[in-house]
Amino acid sequence: MLDMFLSPWVYSPVIIILAALLALGCTKGYIHMLQLESYQLPGYFRWFKQNDNKLYTATLLVALPAAIVDAAYTFLRNQLPDASAWWGYAVSAVLVVSALIFMSQQKKQPAKKLLVYTARVKRLVAAIVVLEALVLAAATVVMYFYNAPAIFLALRLALYALVLLMPFWVALAAAVMQPIERAIAKKYFKEAQRNILENEALIRIGITGSYGKTSTKFILGTILGEKYRVLVTPSSYNTPMGVTRVIREQLMPDHEVFIAEMGARHVGDIKEMCELVKPMHGLLTSIGPQHLETFGSIENVAATKYELMEALPENGIAIFPDDGAHCTRLYTTTEGLDKALFGVDEGEGRLVWAKDLSFGPEGSRFTLCTQDGQEEECTTQLLGRHNVQNIVGCAAMALKLGLTLQEIAKGIAKVEPVEHRLQLIPGANGVTVIDDAFNANPAGARMAMEVLGQFPGRHIVITPGMVELGEQETKLNRAFGEQMASAADIAILVGEKRTRPIVEGLLAQKFDEDNIKVVANLEEATQLLGTLTRAGDVVLFENDLPDNYNE
Structure with a gap:
């Protein structure tokens, strides 16, 4: 045998x-x-x-x-x-x-x-x-x-x-x-297009930007829910196939508003999304150095995000943040649309803004103000100035769609934190955890440091740094380290190679080298954290790289 x-x-x-x-x-x-x-x-x-x-x-x-x-x-x-x-x-x-x-x-x-x-x-x-x-x-x-x-x-x-x-x-x-795969995608794409256009009364809204898209769509969906029956694309569904699936499986004839998050990593991606969703209105959250590995330049990022506004019909609503840079410039050059500016602080030409901001462990408080002199006190569970910025942008869209300021404030109070985006979590043994582990970016990381600095107690940051920033990645991670030095007492850095610029930034600001801990992975970071924390500490998890970025 x-x-x-x-x-x-x-x-x-x-x-x-x-x-x-x-x-x-x-x-x-x-x-x-x-x-x-x-x-x-x-x-x-x-x-x-x-x-x-x-x-x-x-x-x-x-x-x-x-x-x-x-x-x-x-x-x-x-x-x-x-x-x-x-x-x-x-x-x-x-x-x-x-x-x-x-x-x-x-x-x-x-x-x-x-x-x-x-x-x-x-x-x-x-x-x-x-x-x-x-x-x-x-x-x-x-x-x-x-x-x-x-x-x-x-x-x-x-x-x-x-x-x-x-x-x-x-x-x-x-x-x-x-x-x-392209043939299969095209078949489902065409079917979703037919489905979304069958309801002629459906208000279709697209949301795009370098940062804040997911949080903004859920905020807007909650606010508009005070008046309309709304369908929001779930989780981080922001690709043509993801949104196609939502339209085919979840969009019902009695929905009055459909809100689609539109992500992009290449020039032309938003245009493709607009061919599917056929948006009537658009909200731009931000333009910044995100996905520069694939875009190549901030100008390409701006051009791609603006594809949303270019797809809107005449007199469609176009909402822009007044950032004094790319977004403001795009607002200025836009014609033929019902456009509006928003910002956290009062500014010339802004439709809506916020004042008297305060942040704490319970969330945020501010007064929502409009161009015509209305004001309304607002409270939200969301943390951070950038989340207030997102709320103000959603308020601008809601005002344009006929909601009252009181309805908007009521909706704001109902907004729940999005998982892993400055989510406040009560920890064990008197430790407070701020989970901001989803897809950190330069603006969001800066705001996270600002939020952390407003909490009492000792501050511990756990982060692997930021990725997909192209040639600017080293520079921006070093700046992140410099910002961290002013808000953190202990820095736990995940991944020796990728976090070297963060270490350089921390040391440049005279951060205590003994309080810089470099570990190989998140599991090691968690184990180390267990030996360091004490009652009253605040722990911020800032970004958590996906598996394809493991060292």
Whole structure:
């Protein structure tokens, strides 16, 4: 029985199939990263170049030992026939051990956002299986035409090479599937377009900006809920396929307002979103140095965000923040729309603003003022000046849509903090936690430091810094460190390489070097935190990088 198994005609196909199965198993981590990069191959390869190390090492641990033992077995079975059975067992053992090592490496890196087995992921896996099957079929055909041990070995090593090149194997399958995915997306896109236009009375609002989109859409949805039945895209759904799914599955005939968050990483992304949503009104939250790796310049960011206003119909409502920079300039050059400016403080030409701001552990208080002299006291659970800015922008849109100032104030009081965005969480043992772990940006980080500074007690900041800031990333993270020095007593920095500029900024402001703690990951940061905190401390979690930015 053993001799029959060790025959090349049986042994070689078995080894090839085992290698193919292991190769397929190795794809999970790479498919996960591809999903986190929104299936964009440039972003996937950028991640692989900048961040991949442990995953690829684990892949090598699967393929290299198996290939080495297999080559040794093929050679020695001709030299030492009596030992051939032991080498056959050795090959199987190494394959199993390699697979176990790979799985253990995967478990050591628990994902913050798990791979979601969507229909697209399943199609991608099917494509990988088909491509592997083609290679396996070709190998089988060659083996039965050429009866030579060298041919068997070469074919098996080719399969091992597929494992070693697995990151590119996944990319090839993704590239092959792109035309199919575009066709599927187009079909659903057209269906969603028809659905959203069926209700002619539906008020369609688009919200975009470099920062604050998600918070702003929920604030606006809550305020407009005082008068209308509103559907807001959930969570951080801000891509064409995400919004398409919401329209197809959740939009009902009795909805009166639909609010869509519109995200962008490339020029033209907002234009595509507008082709889907057909917005009647638009609200711009901000323009800043976000996603500069893909946009290239702040001018491209501004042009892309303005695609929302360009898509509005004549006399559509266009709301702009008066930032004295890009947003104000876009407001000034806009014609043919019912436009309005807003800001936190009173300013010339502003439709609505806030005054008498105060912040504390219970939230924020301010007076909402309008251009025609109305005023209304407002309270909210939200923390920070930038959240008040978002509320004021939503108030401007609500006023334009016919709500009274009293209705707006009532809605503001009902607004709940968005998860991981300056969310106040009572901690254990008298420790207060401020969770601002979602997608930190320069403006938001600055505001978070301002909020932290207004709390009593000792201040501890845990952060990995900011990403996707292009050539400005080092400069902006250093500035972040300088700002942190004025608000924090202890800085726990996650990731040695990425946080070096933050350390430089802290030290430039004479921050106590003994109070700078650098750890490898969030798990280590949490463990360290448990040894440092005491009653009365305030802990700020500022940003939490996704898995594709792990060092």
